[in-house]
Amino acid sequence: MLSSRQDKATRRYFWFGIIGAALFIILQILPSASGIFGQTEQGQPVSREQALESASTFAQQRFHALPQNSRAVHQADRQMTGYLAKEKLIKTFDSGAGRKVPVDLWQVTQNFEDGRRVIVDIGMTTGRVVGWQQLLGPAGGEMQTMELQGPDLDKAVQQEADSLGLGLLKRIDGDENTGSSVRYEATAITISEARLLVTAAGESSAAGSLLTGFQPQYEAPAAYNAYTEEQDRIGASLSLFGNLLPSGILLILAVIYAIVMRRYTSFRRGWALSLVFLTFYAINNFNMLDGLRALYGHEVNSELVVTAQLVFMMIMTVIMALSAYFSLVAGDGLWRAQGRILWTAGSEPSYGSEAWSSMKLAYVFTFIILGLQTIILGGLSVATGAWSTTDVTQSPYNTAAMWLIPLLAWCAAIQEEAVYRLFGTGLLMKWLKNPFIAALIPNIIWALGHVTYPIYPSTTRLIELTIIGMLFSFIFLRYGFFTAVFTHAIMNTVLMSVSLFLSGQPLELLAGVVYIFAPVAVAWLMRRYGAKRSAQPYAPV
Structure with a gap:
């Protein structure tokens, strides 16, 4: 009888299970709990509510308005996180550059009454604003603005960099701004062969100058990026x-x-198990929607893209349920x-x-x-x-x-x-x-x-x-x-x-x-x- 064989196997393999549990706990669980594995910031993350509050305070100070609605998702720098793990630089990063510009963020998308949409990046553990981008400008209004360029832009960007402790920024897109944004390099911050870049843009009007974007982001070495791109393709x-x-x-x-x-x-046979699969997987699809929002958050029509992805995922879920049943x-x-x-x-x-x-x-x-x-x-x-x-x-x-x-x-x-x-x-x-x-x-x-x-x-x-x-x-x-x-x-x-x-x-x-x-x-x-x-x-x- 199969159950008798199973009971004998339980007794036979019991101590092997104890050894396996010990290895798993010592080598995987304990390092994770101490923040060694898979984490690049020290300390507990601030709550989503705290991130939303920090972003609202920033909006009021920067744009003199509170958002009508906002949403926070976890955003992470996939390339830099992988580079730090590969080169075993996590501890070095945590104690240095990571305190100023972390790789794990709360990304808060804010929608304002005038049609403006702004993305604000909040440090996952610090709760401080580390960057922002105006994704959509005001839908109308009497104020006429021009792109902020040249030395005026450089000055405004350097002031923001100083407030974050990034040190001197060096413009790397040439002396003249030929597009809507300009890139700078934080020369004082290096992590082995990686560097910290800042993408910035601004507008100028009769009321004064205003940065519409200030986004620090790490750039992993070209060789590392090329390797991971090839591995992703494979x-x-x-x-x-x-x-x-x-x-x-x-x-x-x-x-x-x-x-x-x-x-x-x-x-x-199998209809009940297939129904359990279909139900649980559908719940998971809806539960993980913020993951899609993090992936497509910088798209202008991000919610439309997310909805399309959800529909596709639900169709695939039904196909997988049918596959399980048959x-x-x-x-x-x-x-x-x-x-x-x-x-x-x-x-x-x-x-x-x-x-x-x-x-x-x-x-x-x-x-x-x-x-x-x-x-x-x-x-x-x-x-x-x-x-x-x-x-x-x-x-x-x-x-x-x-x-x-x-x-x-x-x-x-x-x-x-x-x-x-x-x-x-x-x-x-x-x-x-x-x-x-x-x-x-x-x-x-x-x-x-x-x-x-x-x-x-x-x-x-x-x-x-x-x-x-x-x-x-x-x-x-x-x-x-x-x-x-x-x-x-x-x-x-x-x-x-x-x-x-x-x-x-x-x-x-x-x-x-x-x-x-x-x-x-x-x-x-x-x-x-x-x-x-x-x-x-x-x-x-």
Whole structure:
């Protein structure tokens, strides 16, 4: 009986899970908590409300008006953050240039009654204004303005630089302003081969001179930028041809085999899991809208662009839900046709006991894999110099509700285990009769779907996740679909809950604890459901 084998495995692997948990906590959690990993500023971030207040004070002082409405999102300098991580300059930066112009900001977009739109950058931990840009000017009015140019612009810009402690600025766009903005270099601030540039613009009228833009931004070395651009291109190509196209083919094959294998399974199978995926993923799409706003915030029609992106994401979510559903039906049929029941139905006698035993074993496997992942990433970092940077679209600060983030853990577990393990491996087992190859090919496809993550070189996640995917396949083939899904969900939940714990907020802390132990409640409900069903053989239709 599968549940008996699962219980024996729980006891056998228990201490390996303890070791894996210790490695994960010591090498990943503790450094994150102390601000060593993935952070480039010391101290806790100021709240969104504090950032909005600072931006409003600035608007009143600068434009003598308060905005009608404003929105704050987390913005980060992806290139500079990656460069600092690669060159191990984070501590040096934090104690120097980062105190004046940080790479993590609250970006506040303000809309005024006269049609003016201004973007104000607030230091994430300092709460001070470090830059701004007038994206849209007044829609009309009697005041006629001209571009501020030449020495008048230089003087105004230098005054702002002095107030921020940036030192002497050197104009680098030539002696004459040939466009609407001019660039300067802060000669006193250097971070290895990187430099700090300031883009500025202004207007002059009878009422006086006014800067309409003052934006300090770091420029990573050209060689670093060229390398990351090439890696991004490689990652995009690998994702398209290695994951998206094969996954589309798998969806078509899943529809075909769901029909072909209908004598071994039922179209009633999988609808509940697919609905959970669709619901949770749709919630995540809306929850992460501020990430899109951070990405497109400097577009004049940013909200229109964000809305278009949301519509596209919802369409893709529906397609992914359909892929999960047909993969569940077809995968179940394929394995049953080969004489193996890897996904127990609710009407089968062992459903409840297997769900409960799977959950317990999954916690053990979760920490084993987390420990191995820590070793793999550490080894790749030594071997290839791998490093990571920021992605504002996935920032926990760009969520409507941070405590909703771990819902995505269940989405990945359901959809990916259905498509790449239950169906993908089942299909190739039917074709190739070789378990290793049948598992390896879908896992490479799955891993290629993660190469566009902000980790360099772009092949880092391909290597890491191919190895981890093979571990998931071992779990699936030996201990069943429930164990694989629970392991995948718990592992992702732990990783996603770290940001909740590091936030220090009571609601997020409580949510993190609830999410980590939620699989126990799910398995308990499945066991109760199985106990209530009459113990009769599963009747395929």
